[in-house]
Amino acid sequence: MAKILMKGNEAIAEAAVKAGAQGYFCYPITPQSEVAEYMSRRMPELGRVFLQGESEVAVGNMLFGAASTGLRVFTTSSSPGISLMQEAISYMAGAQLPAVIVNIMRGGPGLGGILPAQSDYFQAVKGGGHGDYRLLVLAPSTVQEAVDLMMLSFHLADKYRNPVMMIGDGMIGQMMEAVEFPDEYKEDPLPPKDWDLTGAKGRSPRVVKSLFLDPVKLEDNSWLLHEKYERMKREEVRYELYKVSAKNKILIIAYGTMARICQTAIDELEQEGISVGLFRPISLFPFPEKEIKKEASKKNIQTVLTVEMSTAQMMEDVERAVLGAKPMAFFGHTGGIVPTP
């Protein structure tokens, strides 16, 4: 298929369509409303489900109900809307339901502002809602990568029976870049479903739930989930290196569009004779801890610099990875002020 120019939000929507999303539930919020607008035309055209709910609280729970059918479903929102969905996200994680949630982040806390920021890192990677759970979290840095990761998200959601969150800032949502969709979307085979609600015909009834009154059973469930998260840590770490070499004095850690801004800065520094490498985590949970540790521990690295559009949230994970092996530094802006190269 030829390259076409698409806004990030439209590309995310179309990627979901290509990945076989059968249902999309939404509530308008800047800067991701284009997804809803795009889907309101695209889904009915395909005979699939589009529904604008009355609130993000309802939308999150509609997603729960829809995911219980075993069909692929997703929603998109932005920071305050994602907060309202945390109830349902926690329930979905507890009930082991697959679903994809996209957060086109803006500045917070509270109403904050609508300009690009990466202020929801903690919310995304540390659980976000109540209870003992994790989401798989992916962060694209280009519109093409948003397409690729969106498709991957649906696969991972089904593979792990877990909600997957893709986070991007307003730039990813609003930016237009050339993208290419695969002509035919193929993915690895998935385990057969034995939990979806299809009616108790010829089998005993199934219950999709996260309630376990007996503490022993609740603990069993929590350890089962924990084992799943550990498996993600073994199998789903994703990252990219840029100009990492033995000449580097500084190693930058940055994700999403922030990483691209760092790339340009690295290019400019190279002209000035300063060698800097970039480590870009693509999966934020699982976080590439071992890999960062390995790169940071190399003899030539003098400083590990974390760059974010938030007040050093990811840096805590970087610190955990580096474990004091190297001096740390941070640079960042938030609230919609986008750092420039």
Place this chain on the structure above:
Amino acid sequence: MLMTDAKRQFEVPSLSKRVLTIVGGYGSGKSEVSVNLARFLAETTNKPIAIADLDIVNPYFRSREATTRLEKLGIEAIVPRGGQFYADLPIILPEIKSAIEGYEGTLILDVGGDDAGARVLSSLADAFIPGEYEMLLVVNVNRPFTKDIPSSRQLISRIEDSSRLTFTGLISNSHMMEHTTTDTILQGVQVAEELSRATNLPLVFVSVTQDILEKIHPEQLQTPVLSLDRYLLKPWERKTNSNSSTG
């Protein structure tokens, strides 16, 4: 149970009614008293003893947590089983009503706190046979709702209204958890005796943990004493392999 010489000189409670209903303010120690009363009666009488957890207001520190230990003493525990054992649900087992009507031995009802907790008795009111039950108020003068005579009298009337049953006696269970001293006990009994005179309700017994009881001279307490063995312990107070609470 081993009894020290000192303890033997204390008078022990004498309770002959078929149904013993233990009521009181939140956190007055009703459940601990109920469980110990069940143990005491199981050890000192030949009658079958049953305890029913009627606390539907608060799912924490309920007498059902002592189920396993009570059952080892041959006491019948009427509590929900399986997952529902832990549920924050107002589960009134049908067996409770029939037990109130005609249990062969002694039935102890551990009721939830305050008039709110006692309301459940009202839905069972027609099962209680006048003259066959005791309703005892657990008084801890260190708790706000029974700190003095007026507040205690108020609680008595509120509970009587909501339960539609009449009190028959008092239990002095004044304590300050781990900060309890002999003075805590003695001052508590003093207030309870005053309340007894003001309400014409007999002070049936005073409950005291063994460690404190050892420090009290029998002459200091003219009231029957129920020695308390702590059943409802906080996790850090438990010793390994004791007080298992699985239902």
Place this chain on the structure above:
Amino acid sequence: MANHSNTIFSRPEALYDTVTHYCPGCTHGVIHRLVAESLDELGVRERTVGVAPVGCSVLAYNYINCDFMEAAHGRAPALATGFKRMRPDMIVFTYQGDGDLASIGMGEIVHAANRGEKITVIFVNNAIYGMTGGQMAPTTLANQITTTSPNGRNVTDTGYPIRIAELLATLQTPGYIERVAVHTPQHIIHAKKVIRRAFKYQVENRCFSLIEVLSTCPTNWGYTPGEAIKWLEDNMRPYFPLGCFKTPDVKEVR
């Protein structure tokens, strides 16, 4: 009450053969049975999904023999919406109490009704929060004593009890809304017809339906089961009149 009716009817297939956790005199058991019988009679048990609420009926899936989802507090209509939109061929019902539906879930029920989701809502109104121990509900009557209105519900502070059936019937969209009671055998027989009709409308893919069922809670009301029936009759019925408030077909209004 469930035991009593066992001697009259045989157990529906859509009901498990088990003892419920409900208190003596509670009408949840009866309502479960009416739902189960309706599913059996319409032959849809094998393509039905129930949505359990947070409340005393949180464990409804232990009693009603079909696939189930368990919702967060108040969100059952949103789950039902999500499911039904994806699988319009399945029968979806929610089973909710007054705290769940009329308080924390007011937004979800109003909008599900207003969108005309083709689901069946069984709304059990007993004028009190049962599960959490008898606190004031949005349907608690004026002056009714609860653990959070110890001097009786003061309507100048807390407003008047909400009449859900009437409220939803003001919406243009929803199809079938009726209020019934289950405190006497005659009322149970009528409620059965109504609940069955609500499910039938869904089978016919016609409309949203909500059946409000006046129910008793002897434990938290502080009455014996017998007294509770009388209290419902004397206090709830005058404020919550029984009857049909909306049907999908004008001719059917009785």
Place this chain on the structure above:
Amino acid sequence: MEQYEVMLAGFGGQGIMTAGQLIAYAGIKEDKQVAWIPSYGPEMRGGTAYCTVVLSDTRIGSPIVTNPRCICVFNRPSFDKFGPKVKPGGLFIVNSSLINVTSDRTDFIQLLVPANEMALKAGNGKAANIVILGAFIGASGVLKYETVRETLIEKLGKKKEYLDLNLQVLEEGYNLALETIGQKDRV
């Protein structure tokens, strides 16, 4: 080709975003890497609206550019705000129909285009953005005139009459730039 950045700025309704997108579409046609990024939010309503397009033969790093090679300003507030940001040696295209001042800077090429007048003369003042687009192609040479023309036909071809007008002013803008700057001085 090394990376080329162009920013278009004006007020809402001047077709800023459309002109930027046309550049991006044409870039894809020529197999370039492209990134189009708008300003959005409060700035969109009133004040200035702007977008940036990055064109490159290699992977694009930051889509946010502090000092673009070319800036096209459509109104006075944009002139004031972005004039100082043009990269030294770059190109500053000024819609002289609405901006009656010129920049004091001497380290870049300043091209004055009476875009609104030219569009109005052709039949529709709204086509001023296409005049500027033509001027940008003529002055920069970063994209082939033919590619941009094809893109216009593809994207704005639905209304024949409107398309003809747009193609006309594209050419006029292009020619004006070429005449003013000359083929070899393109930036």
